[in-house]
Amino acid sequence: MRDEPVPAASPEDTAPSPAARGPGRPKDLAKRAAILQAGTVLFVDNGYEGTSMEAVAAAAGVSKLTVYSHFGNKQGLFVAAVQAHCERMLPDALFARAPETPLAQRLHSVARAVHALCTSPEAIAASRVLGAPGMAGSQEARLYWDAGPARLQADLEALLARRSARGELRLDPADAQTIATAASQFIALLTGPAQVRLVLGCDPAPVNPQTHIAAAVATFLRAWAADPPAN
Structure with a gap:
């Protein structure tokens, strides 16, 4: 594009x-x-x-x-297309309460969906459009933020707070700032250079996506899990 x-x-x-x-x-x-x-x-x-x-x-x-x-x-059509794509790739069910599901399994499910969304042709196209001159601070940019990144951040924060309250994460569920930091770190582990390469039209990242996802979840758990996995 x-x-x-x-x-x-x-x-x-x-x-x-x-x-x-x-x-x-x-x-x-x-x-x-x-x-x-x-x-x-x-x-x-x-x-x-x-x-x-x-x-x-x-x-x-x-x-x-x-x-x-x-x-x-x-x-209006562009913003609606972005919203529909985000809702399709990150459905509400992805973050629904499921306390019986192990934390690592839950995070893997979220990680796969986030990685798929951020590297999808639709998301890459939207990033290029919103990076064009005149789009910074525009209504389209703000609506895109609300439909995609902000919604993901809020849903992930809620999930981490619930798991922290169960004692599965070394986070205070009442400490909104630290919860937000942890959620941002999780998202950053899944995007970063791999997404930037696609936006810039460079060759895809050499790391296998599934390897990248597994490593991101493992890194997050080593940082925040109450019982972190062994190295």
């Missing part, structure tokens, strides 16, 4: 007037899903600037007016 600057709003990015949309009409969920899928593919393949609402409509098999009706403009 090309790393191109995000242009100023143009007729392509501007939604039709409310009257043109037919306010009050129920949205078709199947059409919405088709538009999201088409938009995701085109953003990954063509970049932000290289994706038009007309092309999304054609790929989804709907009218351009329908695309605008669901998402308002191209920025």
Whole structure:
């Protein structure tokens, strides 16, 4: 995907007037899903600037007016595509309470999902778009943060706090700052250079993903587990 600057709003990015949309009409969920899928593919393949609402409509098999009706403009479609991808890769069930599951097994499940998300073509494409001139501090950037990194951080903090309360981690469950630090460290162990290489278009990391995931979990447990694994 090309790393191109995000242009100023143009007729392509501007939604039709409310009257043109037919306010009050129920949205078709199947059409919405088709538009999201088409938009995701085109953003990954063509970049932000290289994706038009007309092309999304054609790929989804709907009218351009329908695309605008669901998402308002191209920025709205991009943010919605990011949110849908994050929710699909990191479903709520991943962080649901499961005290019967051993800590290491639980962390491996989360680690596999986080690594898969952060190295997915969709996430790499989003990182390139958001790194373009004009996107720093934008609404799109803030919404992306809330939909992906912030949501992951909060869910992981809650999981670590619960496991700390059970005595499985050397963390005070009431110490929010230390819990947040531990969660950030866990995420950093799973991303780092491997993700940066993909964003920059370099060769993939030479380390096997499963080896990388296992090492990240082991490192985290050696640092924080009440009964750390042997070296």
